[in-house]
Amino acid sequence: xxxxxxxxxxxxxxxxxxxxxxxxxxxxxxxxxxxxxxxxxxxxxxxxxxxxxxxxxxxxxxxxxxxxxxxxxxxxxxxxxxxxxxxxxxxxxxxxxxxxxxxxxxxxxxxxxxxxxxxxxxxxxxxxxxxxxxxxxxxxxxxxxxxxxxxxxxxxxxxxxxxxxxxxxxxxxxxxxxxxxxxxxxxxxxxxxxxxxxxxxxxxxxxxxxxxxxxxxxxxxxxxxxxxxxxx
Numbered sequence: 001x002x003x004x005x006x007x008x009x010x011x012x013x014x015x016x017x018x019x020x021x022x023x024x025x026x027x028x029x030x031x032x033x034x035x036x037x038x039x040x041x042x043x044x045x046x047x048x049x050x051x052x053x054x055x056x057x058x059x060x061x062x063x064x065x066x067x068x069x070x071x072x073x074x075x076x077x078x079x080x081x082x083x084x085x086x087x088x089x090x091x092x093x094x095x096x097x098x099x100x101x102x103x104x105x106x107x108x109x110x111x112x113x114x115x116x117x118x119x120x121x122x123x124x125x126x127x128x129x130x131x132x133x134x135x136x137x138x139x140x141x142x143x144x145x146x147x148x149x150x151x152x153x154x155x156x157x158x159x160x161x162x163x164x165x166x167x168x169x170x171x172x173x174x175x176x177x178x179x180x181x182x183x184x185x186x187x188x189x190x191x192x193x194x195x196x197x198x199x200x201x202x203x204x205x206x207x208x209x210x211x212x213x214x215x216x217x218x219x220x221x222x223x224x225x226x227x228x229x230x231x232x
Contacts, residue, residue: 052132057111060228070119089152107131126212138207146181164189177203
């Protein structure tokens with residue numbers, strides 16, 4: 001059985017399927033792995049359980065001034081990706097609702113931004129998504145999605161006439177926020193591999209997802225969480 005599934009429903013943009021081949025190394029970008037991460041992460045402001053509106057989430061996203069001159073903001077992707085399907089992963093078929101068939105996670109308030117990193121030898125990307133709902137709903141929703149994705153070590157994404165083989169594995173997330181999830185995904189098509197790391201942190205009624213080249217995710221996760229949870 002084939003189930004329609006847009007990549008953005010899992011916190012990844014469809015552009016991840018067409019990234020040039022990349023590895024965890026992105027030249028000048030320096031990654032902090034869980035094993036080498038400093039013990040003391042920047043403190044975050046304790047969040048209430050009251051959801052924030054999409055308008056309130058927007059200024060909490062990283063921007064060019066936070067990242068530096070090597071980053072260029074990408075235009076927002078407004079396409080519907082109706083031709084994207086997934087095969088070989090029954091767990092993803094069971095998600096149902098917007099999480100499995102629409103263009104975003106099934107939370108009412110959201111904001112997103114994506115950047116291209118031009119400081120390395122190849123064009124790498126990093127994207128940030130913010131969602132807000134009650135802590136219980138955020139926890140349940142993202143937990144089900146990550147369990148489904150990491151429960152299928154291999155599956156296939158078909159976008160139009162292009163088939164992409166996907167492998168995924170759960171990885172250790174840094175001890176940030178109230179809950180953490182992380183996975184490493186490899187997209188293979190036409191003999192080339194694109195490696196994407198995805199880390200999600202829930203702090204109260206905020207859910208942060210950072211996706212992209214592994215080194216860039218490691219470099220900017222703390223900064224993204226600090227800005228997202230700062231008192232406004």
